[in-house]
Amino acid sequence: xxxxxxxxxxxxxxTVNEALxxxxxxxxxxxxxxxxxxxxxxxxRVRPVLTLEFCRVCGGAPEAAMPxxxxxxxxxxxxxxxxxxxxMDDDAMRxxxxxxxxxxxxxxxxxxxxxxxxxxxxxxxxxxxLPPESRCVGALLLSRAAGAAGMIGGQELDxxxxxQAVTLxxxxxxxxxxxxxxxRAACLLGCLAAxxxxxxxxAAKRYAAALGLLFQVTDDILDVAGDSAALGKLVGSDxxxxxxxxxxxxxxxxxxxxxxxxxxxxxxxxxxxxPDAAFLLWMTxxxxxxxx
Numbered sequence: 001x002x003x004x005x006x007x008x009x010x011x012x013x014x015t016v017n018e019a020l021x022x023x024x025x026x027x028x029x030x031x032x033x034x035x036x037x038x039x040x041x042x043x044x045r046v047r048p049v050l051t052l053e054f055c056r057v058c059g060g061a062p063e064a065a066m067p068x069x070x071x072x073x074x075x076x077x078x079x080x081x082x083x084x085x086x087x088m089d090d091d092a093m094r095x096x097x098x099x100x101x102x103x104x105x106x107x108x109x110x111x112x113x114x115x116x117x118x119x120x121x122x123x124x125x126x127x128x129x130l131p132p133e134s135r136c137v138g139a140l141l142l143s144r145a146a147g148a149a150g151m152i153g154g155q156e157l158d159x160x161x162x163x164q165a166v167t168l169x170x171x172x173x174x175x176x177x178x179x180x181x182x183x184r185a186a187c188l189l190g191c192l193a194a195x196x197x198x199x200x201x202x203a204a205k206r207y208a209a210a211l212g213l214l215f216q217v218t219d220d221i222l223d224v225a226g227d228s229a230a231l232g233k234l235v236g237s238d239x240x241x242x243x244x245x246x247x248x249x250x251x252x253x254x255x256x257x258x259x260x261x262x263x264x265x266x267x268x269x270x271x272x273x274x275p276d277a278a279f280l281l282w283m284t285x286x287x288x289x290x291x292x
Contacts, residue, residue: 044292046183053283055193065190170244221255
């Protein structure tokens with residue numbers, strides 16, 4: 001691992017961590033507390049870092065993309081709160097701590113997720129370093145990524161496919177929505193903030209398509225072969241919930257091989273950015289070999 005890039009990632013993630021509490025409205029009560037708790041219990045911050053980095057490699061000022069980056073993390077956090085609920089994946093732990101609904105109750109957790117989603121669009125609207133049309137396009141990208149044609153649609157398929165034998169095409173479709181939609185939005189929002197060239201936007205789309213699948217394949221592998229302490233949750237939850245995963249379809253070694261193919265696709269997609277993509281190349285390798 002290149003320690004310079006690791007330190008750079010840590011610095012960007014910490015910048016996001018410092019900004020997240022400030023982007024929430026001041027309010028008292030269990031819902032507000034649950035929102036802040038769920039944002040504070042960790043996370044890699046991959047999505048906001050991708051937004052900031054794609055803005056940079058496309059020639060923009062990363063600070064201009066920060067509202068979009070924060071909005072993505074609010075949406076991601078809301079999705080995790082809801083994903084842990086008993087009606088979804090019924091997980092009691094998140095990142096080594098009590099899931100939001102375990103700590104605050106199901107009603108407060110549900111409302112906290114709703115409030116985080118709502119606040120995300122307020123942030124996009126307040127991206128004051130960007131022209132109004134860019135803010136509108138950014139909000140549209142967020143809504144499509146998070147909605148029924150994106151993440152929510154993928155979650156619906158995830159539930160529908162429980163206990164079923166699915167095809168490669170079905171699994172790719174599900175994961176390109178469930179996991180890939182927000183990662184794709186992260187890359188494109190960075191391009192938008194930088195007013196990127198068409199060829200760079202096209203390259204970002206190709207990169208995000210591969211990375212979205214890669215991220216989920218790695219998740220599925222870790223759920224079988226990972227370490228519970230490193231993951232911050234129990235392994236084996238996919239099997240317990242009869243989930244359709246890359247491991248159930250391809251086997252553990254087949255899933256690892258497919259992850260390698262996707263990583264190669266992601267690396268190839270970054271060629272148009274030249275040497276400026278070195279950090280994104282490092283991120284791709286790190287995400288391929290991650291332990292949590």
